[in-house]
Amino acid sequence: MAEKVVLLDFWASMFGMRVRVALAEKGIKYEYREEDLKNKSDLLLQMNPIHKKIPVLIHNGKPICESLIIVQYIDEVWNDKSPLLPSDPYKRAQARFWADFVDKKVVDAWIKLRSTKGEEHEAAKKQFLEILKTLEEELGEKPYFGGETFGFVDVAFVTFYSWFYTFETFGEFSTEAEHPKIIAWAKRCMQKESVAKTLPDQQKVYEYVLGVTKRSLGE
Amino acid sequence: MAEEVVLLDVWASMFGMRVRIALAEKGIKYEYREEDLRNKSDLLLQMNPVHKKIPVLIHNGKPICESLIIVQYIDEVWNDKSPLLPSDPYKRAQARFWADFIDMKVYDTGRKLWSTKGEEHEAAKKQFLEILKTLEEELGEKPYFGSETFGFVDVAFVTFYSWFYALETFGEFSMEAEHPKIIAWAKRCMQKESVAKTLPDQQKIYEFVLGMRKRLLGE
Numbered sequence: 550m551a552e553k554v555v556l557l558d559f560w561a562s563m564f565g566m567r568v569r570v571a572l573a574e575k576g577i578k579y580e581y582r583e584e585d586l587k588n589k590s591d592l593l594l595q596m597n598p599i600h601k602k603i604p605v606l607i608h609n610g611k612p613i614c615e616s617l618i619i620v621q622y623i624d625e626v627w628n629d630k631s632p633l634l635p636s637d638p639y640k641r642a643q644a645r646f647w648a649d650f651v652d653k654k655v656v657d658a659w660i661k662l663r664s665t666k667g668e669e670h671e672a673a674k675k676q677f678l679e680i681l682k683t684l685e686e687e688l689g690e691k692p693y694f695g696g697e698t699f700g701f702v703d704v705a706f707v708t709f710y711s712w713f714y715t716f717e718t719f720g721e722f723s724t725e726a727e728h729p730k731i732i733a734w735a736k737r738c739m740q741k742e743s744v745a746k747t748l749p750d751q752q753k754v755y756e757y758v759l760g761v762t763k764r765s766l767g768e
Numbered sequence: 769m770a771e772e773v774v775l776l777d778v779w780a781s782m783f784g785m786r787v788r789i790a791l792a793e794k795g796i797k798y799e800y801r802e803e804d805l806r807n808k809s810d811l812l813l814q815m816n817p818v819h820k821k822i823p824v825l826i827h828n829g830k831p832i833c834e835s836l837i838i839v840q841y842i843d844e845v846w847n848d849k850s851p852l853l854p855s856d857p858y859k860r861a862q863a864r865f866w867a868d869f870i871d872m873k874v875y876d877t878g879r880k881l882w883s884t885k886g887e888e889h890e891a892a893k894k895q896f897l898e899i900l901k902t903l904e905e906e907l908g909e910k911p912y913f914g915s916e917t918f919g920f921v922d923v924a925f926v927t928f929y930s931w932f933y934a935l936e937t938f939g940e941f942s943m944e945a946e947h948p949k950i951i952a953w954a955k956r957c958m959q960k961e962s963v964a965k966t967l968p969d970q971q972k973i974y975e976f977v978l979g980m981r982k983r984l985l986g987e
Contacts, residue, residue: 599869599902611858618864625857638844639830645837650818683818 573743
C-alpha cells in the first residue's frame with residue numbers, strides 16, 4: 550500500500566525543521582504544506598484541535614503532533630535505516646532528556662532575549678549563554694550529541710542553528726567566540742544533506758523575525 | 769547481578785508518584801529517599817545537576833531524570849510485565865501526546881488555583897475546567913486512557929488525583945459535579961494496588977498546599 554505522508558509546517562519553524570530533517574534522513578517522500586499562522590487552514594485545525602500548532606505529520610490520514618513525538622514516531626515506523634534514537638534504553642533516556650532540555654530552555658531564553666532591554670536583557674543574554682555552555686559540555690569531544698552518529702538530540706537542536714544569526718544579533722553576542730564547539734558541531738551536521746537541504750538561510754530567518762518584531766512593536 | 773534501584777523523591781510530588789506507580793506496576797524493589805527541597809542532598813545535586821529536581825531514578829548508579837522519561841525507561845527495561853506504553857507506534861505517539869498535554873497544562877494551571885487571587889484566579893479556574901473537559905473527552909467511554917488496560921497516560925494523570933481535594937477547595941469547584949467521568953476513572957485506577965499504595969491521602973496534600981499558600985500569599 551502506498552504511504553501517504555503530509556507535513557503541515559511553517560518554513561521558519563525550528564520545530565517543523567526537525568520533522569523535515571527526520572523525513573529526509575529516512576528518505577521518506579511527503580507532501581509539504583506551508584501554513585499561514587495568521588490564517589490557519591481547516592486541515593490544521595482539524596488535525597491538531599488541541600494545540601492548533603505546526604508541525605503536524607499526517608500519515609495515511611492520521612495526525613501526529615508535537616515535533617519530538619513526531620520524530621520518535623518516524624524513527625519507530627521507518628526503522629529500516631538511519632536510526633535516530635539509540636537502541637539501549639539508558640542511552641535512549643539520555644537522548645530524550647537532552648531533547649527535552651532543548652525544548653524547555655532554548656525557546657524561553659530566546660523569548661526573553663528578544664523582548665527585554667537593559668538589565669533584564671543582560672540577564673537574558675547570560676541565561677542564553679549558560680544554556681549553550683551546558684549543551685557544549687554535554688557534547689564534549691563527541692562528533693555528535695548522538696555519539697558517533699547523528700541522532701535524536703542533534704535533530705532536536707541543529708534546527709536552531711538557522712536561528713543563530715537572529716539570536717546573536719538580538720542578544721549581542723557571537724556563538725563562535727563564546728562557544729566554538731557548538732558552531733563546529735553545527736557545521737558538521739550541515740555536511741549532511743538532510744540538514745543542509747532543510748535549514749533555511751540564517752539571514753532569511755533574521756529578516757522574517759525582524760519583520761514580525763517590527764509589526765508587533767508597531768514600528 | 770542484583771539490580772540497585774534508588775528513587776530520589778518528595779512524598780507530595782505528583783511527578784514522583786508517577787515513578788512510584790510504574791515501579792509498583794512492574795514489581796520492582798527499590799530504595800526510596802525523601803528529599804527536602806529547601807535543602808537538597810548532595811546526591812540529588814550530583815545526579816541531576818542540570819535541573820536539580822526530583823524525581824530522579826538511579827539504576828545501578830546511573831541517573832535518569834524527568835518523570836515521563838523515567839516511566840518510559842522503566843517500561844523499556846522491565847518489559848516482562850504490565851506494559852505501560854502501547855506496542856503500536858501510532859498509539860504510542862498518541863499516548864506520548866496526551867502525557868505531554870498533561871505536563872504542559874495541568875500542573876501550571878493547577879498551581880494558579882491555589883497561588884492566585886481575584887481575576888487571575890477566575891481565569892485559572894476557567895482554564896483548569898477546560899483542561900479537565902478536554903481530558904474527559906479524550907477518555908470518552910474507555911475504562912482507562914490506555915483503553916482496556918491502565919497505561920502511560922493513566923500513570924501521567926492519576927497522580928494529580930491526590931491533589932484534587934486541594935485543587936477543588938482552592939479552585940472553588942467540585943470535580944464530581946463538573947467532570948464526573950474523571951472521578952469515575954480515578955476511582956477505577958485507585959482499585960489498582962500500585963495506585964492505591966502510592967497516592968497520599970488528599971487531606972494530607974491539602975494541608976501541605978495550605979502551608980505553601982500561606983508562605984506564598986502570607987495568609
